[in-house]
Amino acid sequence: MLKISLSENVANLQRQFFATGKTLNLDFRIAQLKILKQAILDNEEEIFGALKADLNKPHFETYLSEIFLAVKEIDYTIKHLAKWVKPRKISTPIAQFPATCKIYPEPLGVVLIIGAWNYPINLTILPLVGAIAAGNCAVIKPSEIAENSSHIIGKIISKYFDQSYITVVEGDKHTTQELINQKFDHILFTGSPTVGKMIMKAAAEHLTPVTLELGGKSPCIVEPNPNLEYTAKRIVWGKFINGGQTCIAPDYLLVNHQIKDQLIKQIKTCIQEFFGNNPSESPDYTRIINQKQFNRLSHLLSECKIIIGGAKNHEDLYIEPTLVECFNLENPLLNEEIFGPILPVVEYTELAEAIAYINSRPKPLALYFFSHDKNQQQQVLESTSSGGVSINYTMMHSTVPGLPFGGVGNSGTGAYHGKAGFDTFSHSKSVLQKPFWIDLSLLYPPYQDKIKWLKLLIRI
Template sequence: MPEDDRAFLEALPVKQREDLFSSGLPSKEARIKRLHQLKSVLLENEGAFMEALHSDLGKPAFEAFSSEFAVLLNEIDHVCKHLGKWSRPVSSHHLKMGYVERVKRKRHPYGSVLIIGSWNYPLQLTLMPAIGAIAAGNRCVIKPSEHAPATAQLLKEVMNHTFSTEQLHVVTGDAQTAHFLTSSSFDLIFFTGSGQTGKRVAEQAAKQLTPVILELGGKNPCVIGETGFSKAAIREIVWGKFLNAGQTCIAPDTLFVHQSIYEKTLTELSASILAFYGDRPQESRDYGRICHDAHFEKVVKLMGQGKVRHGGTHDRNHLFIAPSVVTDMEPGSSILQEEIFGPVLPVIPFSDFDTLLSSRMIQRDALTGYIFSKNRDEILLFQEHMQSPTISVNQVIHHAASPLIAFGGKGRSGYGAYHGKAGFLAFSYEKTDFRAYHYLHLQQKYPPYSDQNLKVLKKIRKWLF
């Protein structure tokens, strides 16, 4: 990295922080104005972003708009509508023995926030956290993924043209750039990506005592109980699994199916894939591509660890992997241990629900857990077993698009949450103004202490604090 680039990047958080606190914290109106500017950038450059998303991931226009644009536009509208209520200070008065206390609590921005985006949804996952950061009053430095170069470059051009460096600045670059940024003096870091990279980000941030929000992934289990089979359920699962060619952090990773409906589930999976993408999915205008070579190799290798029941074809030159269903995996194989993050769906039969949960085949702290069932006890048992922040019953994916639902992980799937009010809270901290008005000074609280005063303290302690 050239020295002038290093100097510029190192000065960015300092420059943003000084400008923020020297010019005074932005008002609610100023923050809403910046969010409207962000919305205008999206609307004015919609066509260019759609082309960039297709270039990076082969995204169909419908998927690109629904999963990238629509959720961002809805998020901005929701945040602008409720920002006044969220930002309002909360005051309270309390009568204590000897004084009256007044407590005023208000959300306060961290300062300069670093946002590191991901390549699978390079627009949505880069700008969604920025919405929360701006709403809370922060300044932002955004580092898009280098694996989605067209989208990253366009973000840099339009955002840096619209916003001043002190307000929001997009930096492009490779892993070296990201490493340098995470070692800099930001006030908060938001990272979306793999667990392995997330650990490195957290380690670097810890050296600066910088708080971090990690949005990672996991092997999201999807269970079809004995009463859960229907053609509609299978269509829902197939849609959620092969959306964005399987490169979705909340996609159903592995499908567990009750033995009694195992064969007809496999049959219906094939039927739904054919209905969606035809018998030549490589020619389908509604099916995307793998993002880069290394990931292509990983997914193909994982697919080879099972018996292909549908699909299985792939073309490295075009980064194409057909929507595939695999069965008969060897216990302990990588496909059962690692997040697949691609268009390969392992299907595993089970005969007893309790045994399935106790088998440790299900990652309890995955980003989300899915179950299709009409059995209330089965659903409750699954909800209690899973430690994921979100459990979705009889549907997939949709919950992540709502600004009313906090989105985030636990354990191996990350920590911290955002979207809607959760995003506003994540990018701010509570600042308290505490004032006391004494009407009586109690000398007994000062040294030297006495045993008698300690006895009195124990009797009246609830009125003191």
């Protein structure tokens, strides 16, 4: 991995490798993806250890959200890549006869991937898969907040890849600033809207395109439902996995007044079933990443009515799975992304009321809707805008390689995963090709009496 100074330009080092043309070769790309897969599998234990040290993350959650999803993304990409790289023929207008038109995907060049601390392997490796598949060189900047995970990412990449092809640059926010001031061909950033704006501003100096994955307040609407037990389990799993530190975790519940008390009861039962009577002793419950985040979450808790949980321990960075009731819509819990194990509950009477509330806020990265009613499902899909949606579950849409993952509006711009990742890191080059066996003179001067032929073509 590299330690950079202000005098170095990492992008230029990668650009020299890109200029060799090696990354254009399909076999080369597939070979690098296979190496990446093997690198992850070879270093499972070290990845487990890093996530345990950073977040007290259970091995199962690490395997599921960091290793399993990364490997499946690689497998999916290898399976489809030969099709993705082929030029795509499109229909040619008769006015262009004789000609053929094709779209050629070509790599952008050198891309910068800035990862996040909450899923440090997943949120660097999955974008990297798209970058490799599209034929680019890549610079990775892991989050320094998850220090152990940052180190293991750097160690793995430096061991398995030519550093002029893919390299990891570790460091703090000043290192990130140094990197974004360099000229890259694309930047993908995962993090907060505040930092996302800084990334976009710096990228604008070089007219560098950006993909921003920014999160936000993802709502979860619950209508009267024939199976509140399953509903509660799916909400509790999605909210409290990784200690609630997930950009697409349900950020607040909008619950129909008819079932509010029943759902809260089921959620309480479910929390106990998942984590026992004392979640602090559960081997399956993650901790808050650092003291700064713990203090922020503790402050949020001090301004609300707790209905389940609320216990915390600053020495252990532990906050119990917690439900709170919000009557004041100006409460910070309903206006700031929580990013922790606190779930506010807001009661509504009619579904239209919940939809109106969501539409009055910035567009979220994810939206969840629990209802057996197909008409209601369609109503929510058509009446709201969000990066993605899971119906009768939480977060699962993000695990499907064929579904683009990304935000809209304040929750982000652009997408990746599967073909979307390949497209994000590719330029679609439009190509028209004409033969020499005929040359129509309609376009050439003199133009006298030719406009009638153009008018005739407009009707065809």
